[in-house]
Amino acid sequence: GAVVSQHPSRVICKSGTSVKIECRSLDFQATTMFWYRQFPKQSLMLMATSNEGSKATYEQGVEKDKFLINHASLTLSTLTVTSAHPEDSSFYICSAQRAGGGNEQYFGPGTRLTVT
């Protein structure tokens, strides 16, 4: 159990457009989901933490108006990159914590975003 999926796995978009990435916990309820960004050969950088039904908490330096996070249900969180620019090209990974299951994070497979 504890499978997390992300969709799409890869996306290419033009500069100025918006892209939505979905993160789903397939076989468990996730009260908390995390969004990370990872540049080549770098570690994961936490962007924001989202709790179901409440506003996301963004890490310092992450623009909340640019990276819109919605956690509308216990199994789905979405990250929308608005007005994407080439510097937003990165690998975006989500993770989910099981409700009542301690602080273990189960990671999704990631989404490769390329902005041209």
Add this chain to the structure above:
Amino acid sequence: KNQVEQSPQSLIILEGKNCTLQCNYTVSPFSNLRWYKQDTGRGPVSLTIMTFSENTKSNGRYTATLDADTKQSSLHITASQLSDSASYICVVSAGGSYIPTFGRGTSLIVHP
């Protein structure tokens, strides 16, 4: 400030050889430590989780150790395989916080 330092940054070994990756942390109060394997272009996958009272845990050819006194952990890989080529990330959680601290990872390349 909670920090996790991993060494070496990168490592190249021949197939069949053993290797050990290191993780030092200053996270307090300590709750647990996890080692993840991240293949290129994939999300991290958990290898082991260790709590304060555990000092050794194995998962197949992977053996993690924890010394809570010195705040050090190691991940030993036995009889390496080409599929072990990946980034290995040490993640430490503090009690009372659900946001863990990530190490920068060790990039392991196994050559035939």
